[in-house]
Amino acid sequence: MFAERYDIIVVGGGHAGAEAAAAAANMGSKTLLVTMNLQTIGQMSCNPAMGGIAKGQIVREIDALGGYSGIITDKSAIQFKMLNKSKGPAMWSPRAQSDRMRFAEEWRLALENTPNCDFYQEMVSGLLVEGGKVVGVRTSLGLKIKSRAVVLTNGTFLNGLIHIGEKQFGGGRAGERAATGITEQLMDFGFEAGRMKTGTPPRVDGRSLDYSVMIPQPGDKNPDKFSYLDTPFLTQQRDCHMSHTSTQVHDLLREGFERSPMFNGRIKSVGPRYCPSIEDKIHRFADKESHQLFVEPEGWNTVEVYVNGFSTSLPEDVQFKALKTVKGFEKVKFFRAGYAIEYDYFPPTQLKHTLETKLVDNLYFAGQINGTTGYEEAASQGLMAGINAHLKLNDRESLILKRDEAYIGVLIDDLITKGTEEPYRMFTSRAEYRTLLRQDNADLRLTPKGYEVGLASEERLRKMEDKERKSQAFVNFFKHTSVLPKDINPILDRLDSSLVKQSDKMFKVFSRPKVKMEHMLELEPVSNFVDGNAMNREVLEQTEIQVKYAGYIAKEKMNADKLQRLEDVKIPENFDYSKLKSLSFEAREKLQDVQPVTIAQAGRVSGVNPSDISVLLVYLGR
Template structure:
């Protein structure tokens, strides 16, 4: 069946696997996607939404790099919101509510439209390795598939164990079996593995809910989208709703704590800190009488509803009884109860920055196998693994994003240099250069890189160059054009900003925090320039950010340039840290294990302090 030698074999068809397969195939590699169920490619296993705080920036970056997550999200969106608009633009984060069935369908259709990509439905149970290099995979039917490189994106399926109260059964997702064999083989090769857990809430029948007593959560009045390409903008949207738990609901839930796998010791692995179960929230925040519950529709036409904020592994009877005491849920009917799932992962310090494993050449890990949580984190790793697998087998230079270039760079650098003992989730606070890494400029940052790789097409590059040219032209207009005080002062008076006595450049007055682009558009010269040059909302937003935050942006660029000098100081391959007795014992141990490539990466390793870095710099003659 598989006599051909594949360039890249991707194991798993979730968000990481789909992006990995698409990237490798689109770059020219003959690629095979092997997954246990072809009907669940790109499935949203948990909430029916993409993006959010920092995650929205990642989706924009994936799109700018030629990935598909943004396009698929736009085509299947039922609501769109820009979060954190009350804060500075570094914090603005796009988020879409999606039609779960259409999201998976769009992914399947997109992948089937890639000529270089083949599909096969079966479980991969083993790896074929010769002389420290991957040479293929083995399926549960004993079929051997030869490959130059392999990307593992197994999600929560590796020895997955589902918990509902005191019941437990093997599975990678509700209704789907676990994947076995790979963990054991990797451990036998010397890999270190661990266990993590995550959970999901009940899905309920929307027809049984009373929305009249809940608080509507509509989308934005003028919704945006994720992709920088010409994907559809929502003309209609579906509302989400919000309700709350109560002290009575908490009491009902506590009654089942003795049967909770989280409290009776049945689950020993660590769950996501920033997405706790309802029982964890009640336990950790005992002083709170209520918690928010977000009621999210699963699509345009289905009645299935996702109960966001009520993730649980309590017995199903306790879940049902407690949820019926939540306002608006008095007559709720369950589609399926919530559950927790434990699964194997491999500490990501065992990887290079390309996501290739250090122990086995041409073997890559992406997604939850690396200890991350979230569709967006997984998709970005898949994209990077797919790109680098293609580049490696074609003997081309690796593609690595720095921390000042992308949230994806921050994510991967955090995983490789610091590792993670709990499911890793991206936040804006993890990025020290978040003013540079905004959601509005991901195309300007990354499209040229993607074009060089051969992923971004001419259309994408032309759109980016057009946006850049127009925003720079508009910026220069503000720098060079003076305002008339008689036109400007009425606007300044209205926004409680001090009046001007004489004419000055528009840039100066536009820099004031009270003055917005809408105010500047009231000036005839500005409105005329916009109309004559056909400037769209995206260009207006980009220009306003550049005016308002130019000082902060320049400062971050300067800091990033200083750090880049350390990124350029490479540590020789096979460097023997044990010979440097001036290094602390912990530094010698950690650096020998993680093997950072540059001094900058070494400085971010947990347990390595500034004096250790000084010792390294002196030893390297710097």
């Protein structure tokens, strides 16, 4: 059946696996995607949405590099919102509600139309390893499929165990069996494994809800999109709605605590801190009388609804009784109960920054197997694993994104240098250079890199260069063009901003907090410049940010450049830290385990202090 040897086998068809397979195949590697169910490729296992705080930036970065997540989201979106618009542009985060069925369908079609990508439906039960190098996979039917590299993206399926109250059963997702065999084999190779948990809320019948008593949550009036390519803008959108729990809801939920696997000791693993279950919320925040619930439609035509904020593993009868007392849910009908799932993961300090494992050559891990949570975090890792597996097989330099270049770089560096003992979720606060890592400039930051490695298309590069050229020309226009008081003062007076007494550069006036691009476009020279250069909304947004935040951007860039000096100090491969007795014992132990590539990475390892870095610099002759 598999006479030929593949370049790369991707195990798992979730967000990480789909991006890994697409990237590897598009770069020219003969790729096989093996998954237990071909009907659930790109499945949104939890909420039907992409993006959000910091996550939206990641989707934009995936798109800028040449990945598919942004394109798929735009094609299947039912609502779009730019979050945090009241804050500075470093905090703006795009988010889209998706049609769950169309999202998975678009992923399947995109992969089927990707040359070099083959598919096979079966469970992978083990790896083929020879001389410390992976050479393929073994399936549950006993088939041996050969390859030069393997990317594991098993999600929540490795020894997955589903909990609903006092009931528990094996499974990687509702209605799907768990994957067995891989964890045990990897542990035999010397890998350290752990357990994590996540959960999901009940799905309900939208026909049984009373939306008239809920708070509508519409999308943006002029919705944006994710991809920098010419994907469609939404012309119509579906509303989400908001309701709240109450003390009565909380009291009913507490009645089931003694049957809760989270409180009776059945679940021993750690769940996501920033996406707790409803029982965890009312236990940890006992003083709160209510919590928000977001009522999210699962698609354009389906009546299925996702109850965001009501994630739970309580018994199904408790879930039902409590949810019926929520405003608008009095006549609720369940499609399925919420549940928690425990699964195996591998602490990511066992990986290199390419996401290749340190113990087995050409074996890569991506997604929840690395201890992360979220579609976007998984997809970005899959993309980078696919890219780097292809580059290594072709004797080319790896693509490792730095912390000042991408949220993806922050994510992977955090995982590799610090590890994680709870499901890792990306936030803007994790990025020390978030003014540089905005959602609007992901293409300017990353498309040249994607094009250089052979993933981003020439079309992408040309669009990025056109945007960069036009926005820079527009910034220069504002810097060198003056405006007369008689032209600008009526606008400033309307905005309650101090008037100018003499001619001044437009750049200076535009830098004022209250002055927006829409106000500057009222000036004839500005509108003529825009029309004459055929500028779109992306160019206008980019120009406004470059003008209004020029000082912040320059300062952050200077700080990043200073740190770069330590990023350039390389540490020899397989460096023996045990011989540096001046290092603290903890530093020696942690550095020996993580094996950082640069001094800057060593400084970010948990337990390593500045004096340890000084010792390393002295030893390295710096």
